[in-house]
Amino acid sequence: MRIGELSKRTGTPSRLLRYYEEQGLLAPQRCANGYRFYPATTVDRVRQIRGLLDAGLPTRIIKQILRCLREPMDIYFADATPEMIATLERERDRMTDRVEFLTRNRDAIAAYLEAVRRYRPTNAEGHPAADEQRTVPPRDASDSP
DNA sequence: ATTCTTACA
DNA sequence: TGTAAGAA
Numbered sequence: 397m398r399i400g401e402l403s404k405r406t407g408t409p410s411r412l413l414r415y416y417e418e419q420g421l422l423a424p425q426r427c428a429n430g431y432r433f434y435p436a437t438t439v440d441r442v443r444q445i446r447g448l449l450d451a452g453l454p455t456r457i458i459k460q461i462l463r464c465l466r467e468p469m470d471i472y473f474a475d476a477t478p479e480m481i482a483t484l485e486r487e488r489d490r491m492t493d494r495v496e497f498l499t500r501n502r503d504a505i506a507a508y509l510e511a512v513r514r515y516r517p518t519n520a521e522g523h524p525a526a527d528e529q530r531t532v533p534p535r536d537a538s539d540s541p
Numbered sequence: 542a543t544t545c546t547t548a549c550a
Numbered sequence: 551t552g553t554a555a556g557a558a
Contacts, residue, residue: 400543410544411552429558431544 398427402434406442413442419455421445421462452494453487 403410416422417432422441424432444465448458460480 398544409551414545415551429544430546 397434397436397438399424399432399434402438402442405439406446408442408446416442416445416455420459421455451491457483457487 397405399410399413402408402413406413413422414432417424422434422438422445424434424438427433441462444462445458448461449455453461460483464480
């Protein structure tokens with residue numbers, strides 16, 4: 397399939413599909429007219445990439461991981477070099493840190509919401525009255541993982 | 542009509 | 551990441 401269809405089937409902008417290729421995450425074939433041609437298995441490949449990206453992994457690391465998850469979508473222990481193990485452990489720890497960070501902020505926001513609901517009851521529609529839209533800035537909102 | 546590359550915000 | 555321009 398060409399980039400347009402892959403884009404539609406993965407919900408990923410073609411701009412990004414080209415970017416992933418540039419980063420070495422994808423390696424489509426080329427048609428005579430120069431158009432990129434992706435095998436059907438690329439759909440899952442892109443889902444894998446998006447998943448890892450959403451998990452906060454940098455494309456640099458994903459490139460390494462993808463070499464262990466060939467086409468069909470199973471794991472190749474043969475490529476599990478000591479270096480790979482080390483990078484994966486490092487990423488796992490970073491993820492753990494982010495989980496804790498997000499948990500703290502989620503709880504801070506939840507507490508804020510609770511406080512707001514306590515001193516300002518909502519109306520029938522479940523929203524604050526128009527003349528009560530003034531807000532109080534949330535507490536701990538530090539962000540930058 | 543679709544995709545390509547390159548460049549810039 | 552998004553968008554733009556010009557070519558194929």
